[in-house]
Amino acid sequence: MDESELLPIRNFLAEIAPFNELPPNLLDECCRNLGIGYYSNTMKAVPLSSENPELYIVRSGAFEVRNAQGELLDRLGAGDYFGFPSLMSGETISNQVLILEDGLVYHLGLPLFDKLRQGCRAFDRFFNKAYAKRLRHQEDYRHNALLTANRINSLMATAPVSVDHKTSVNEAAKLMRKHRVSSVLIMDNHKLVGILTDRDLRNRVLAEGHGGDIAVHQAMTATPETIEANALVFEAMLQMSQHNIHHLPVLDNGHPVGMVTSTDIIRSQSSQPILLIGEIERQHDVPSLIHVSKQIPLLLQNLISADARAEEIGRILTSVTDALTRRLIQLHQALLGEPPMAFCWLAFGSQGRQDQMACSDQDNGLLLAQAPDTEASAYFEALTHAVCRGLNECGYVFCPGDIMAQNPAWRMSLSQWQQTFSDWVNTPDPKALMHASIFFDMRCVYGPAPLFASLQENVLAHTRDNDIFLAALTGNALSESPPLGFFRQFVLERDGTEEKGIDLKHRGSVLINDIARVYALSAGIHEVNTAKRIRTLIANGILTRKDGLNLADALEFIAHMRLANQGRQYENQEPLSNYLKPQALSSLMRHQLRDAFKVVHDAQAALKLKFMRSF
The missing domain is CATH 3.30.460.10 (Beta Polymerase, domain 2)
Known part of the structure; x- marks a missing residue:
């Protein structure tokens, strides 16, 4: 290809993650060696080769990735990728990429793909995260166990309370009272050597007639049972039952990061x-x-x-x-x-x-x-x-x-x-x-x-079919827009402080609620939940399957981001809000959030075209 043919390809790749992270020489080499394919929806599916795997970069069109059971794994549009096992479910042969709309796709061979990953750390990191994201996305369609499949670290609300092994029992007891805990970790040169519990104070100090001036190492439970922070709550329950204990120090790579008690688990069960x-x-x-x-x-x-x-x-x-x-x-x-x-x-x-x-x-x-x-x-x-x-x-x-x-x-x-x-x-x-x-x-x-x-x-x-009311309701729904500016950068707002962020509720979730409400009221649909409204609109042919599923995905993704953000705020003991700071996002998550907002923007445009055309 000559330079005039390469320029549009280069401009396209330079605006999408992670190709925008490539140094100029690697980006140029990538553009010169790309294959180009055109896929018509009459073909039904993209033929994938297990012998010569490639990365497929969607330039235009719409595609779906489904597994052997027909379950949806992802929906793809311009700027998205498919092809390698690390970008799908790990079983390339059994997965299908269905063609929803005619599309132009760039092909990137395995040798060059590996060279780009080796030559640019950000490029490599992006696709590693894409793999993790795809697996999580696949799991979204399955039932989640809400308690025993939780990780131990979800039960830890505060940092561990610890003392040196030479500290007196009296000082340790005062510390337990101050922090309102029933145990403390005993450390020796940054290493966990034991725990001191209420039961130890009763059985090994008071019952034995010792005074409070003895060192904690004389009364502690030495070499206690421990559990890793990423272990399941179920495993902690089993371990406590097997050893008849009520306290488990929690370790992260051998370092104490917290304590989980039987009370914590009972509280989480309740x-x-x-x-x-x-x-x-x-x-x-x-x-x-x-x-x-x-x-x-x-x-x-x-x-x-x-x-x-x-x-x-x-x-x-x-x-x-x-x-x-x-x-x-x-x-x-x-x-x-x-x-x-x-x-x-x-x-x-x-x-x-x-x-x-x-x-x-x-x-x-x-x-x-x-x-x-x-x-x-x-x-x-x-x-x-x-x-x-x-x-x-x-x-x-x-x-x-x-x-x-x-x-x-x-x-x-x-x-x-x-x-x-x-x-x-x-x-x-x-x-x-x-x-x-x-x-x-x-x-x-x-x-x-x-x-x-x-x-x-x-x-x-x-x-139902009330044109004047629906046009007015549509105008009201379009009074706010997703927080995207030129070149799809985020528009930031202040949350009442000096901090700037993205209002995920009013610039995301609320807009999708508004869109679904207009369509539902126009068709006399009884459903009130937005996700159910969208599914009913698809079933009734009011929204195309592609547009409806994209909107449903955007609704779920933005809401998931709101919840994850509130979860972090709760853990950090910060005021809960709907404002997300973009600097807290990885490159991949920024990319996906922009895509979700773009879906909302397009849905607003379609809503205006349908209900305000005559006004």
């Missing part, structure tokens, strides 16, 4: 969702519910550590919120007496969509079977104030916009709710559109299903 929900349902007063709710942050952290899918985490956390809400309603009904009429407790926003994460506030309302009289109004006022107050005390803070059932404005009869939604749809002013982003994602948490169905059916009848 934060499993089913057990936690069962415990909620067994409580008989509000103070007990408040105490149980303190396990919710640990549940979230366990789910993040188990690498559960963001969609699963949202459903689990919301199930706990629903259980708390129902139990509060039941407890206060027992105090107030039977309700004067049938009612539904409505959840809006993130609880309605079942995608709650950390820092969730309340968004709820009350649907009454009929207009209440004075006595009924007093009953429901007392009930809603008590339930909202209880949720606030359990960690679900009062809504800053006062969208709560305790506000009389959101405590209405069926006919009043129907009229309110009708007004919003028929007069889509800015305030109505703001409410639409919250109230149109609604779900019944407590109460008779037919009563809620009457409201939902009425709402969908008003929104």
Whole structure:
């Protein structure tokens, strides 16, 4: 190829990771030796050779990678790669790369690929991480064990407490009291030589008549059982049971990094969702519910550590919120007496969509079977104030916009709710559109299903194929955009401090929620959860399979990034937020996050074309 042919190839590769990390001489050599292939979707699949493996670089078109069982491993577009075992599942022959759209693909042979990896460390590191990412992506389609498959390090919240082996027992006991721990690690020249526990103090000091001035090495449990930080919680449980012990020092490459106790494991077991929900349902007063709710942050952290899918985490956390809400309603009904009429407790926003994460506030309302009289109004006022107050005390803070059932404005009869939604749809002013982003994602948490169905059916009848309302709702959905600037660089915002970051919620997740909501309301779809809405839109042919799956992937990836970021903030004892600092991302993760935001950008453009073409 001459220079005029090489230039577009060079410009393309210079803008995508990790080719943008190559030194100029290697990039030039790469461009000169690339093969070029054109793949039509009439071919169905790309023919892959196990004898002459190559790296395939997608210049245009769309492809899917599936394993022998037909499970989706990845979806690929411009700037993505496939081909080598390290970029797929480890079984190149059994995997298929399906052609969704005609595409142009560059071929990079194995000898040159190895030369680039040897000549550029960043290039090599990128593909090592791509392998790990692909394996994780494959596992996303399988069930995660949420407790015993967790790693030991997920249970460690604080640094280990340790003393020198010559320290007195008295000083060690004071240190244990100060840090509120039941054991300390005993060190000799930076090496773990033993542990001192409450039981040791009782059996080897007090029971033997020793004073507190003896050295800890005289009372400690020498050469204790230990466990590695990356071991499974199940292994720790087994080890404690076999040796009848309650403390396990945790090591990382031989160095003590923490201590796990039987209490830690019991506490983590109690934060499993089913057990936690069962415990909620067994409580008989509000103070007990408040105490149980303190396990919710640990549940979230366990789910993040188990690498559960963001969609699963949202459903689990919301199930706990629903259980708390129902139990509060039941407890206060027992105090107030039977309700004067049938009612539904409505959840809006993130609880309605079942995608709650950390820092969730309340968004709820009350649907009454009929207009209440004075006595009924007093009953429901007392009930809603008590339930909202209880949720606030359990960690679900009062809504800053006062969208709560305790506000009389959101405590209405069926006919009043129907009229309110009708007004919003028929007069889509800015305030109505703001409410639409919250109230149109609604779900019944407590109460008779037919009563809620009457409201939902009425709402969908008003929104289905309502061009004026849908155009206005689309305009509102496009008021914000993904944080991408020129050349797909991130646009950073301040999070209220001097730090700059990417708002993953309002510039990512919320935008996808808005897109899915418009399509769902236009088609009268009952689903409220965004991922389920997208799947239904694909099944009904409203979104193409490729566009819908890309949007679903972007939703999951951005939500996963939010959760992982909040998990790091929790571990570092930082305030939880939705702001991600780009400098904390690897080159690979930056690349993938930009791709996810590009999907959102394209989906917004398609939404505008469909619903605002005539306006």
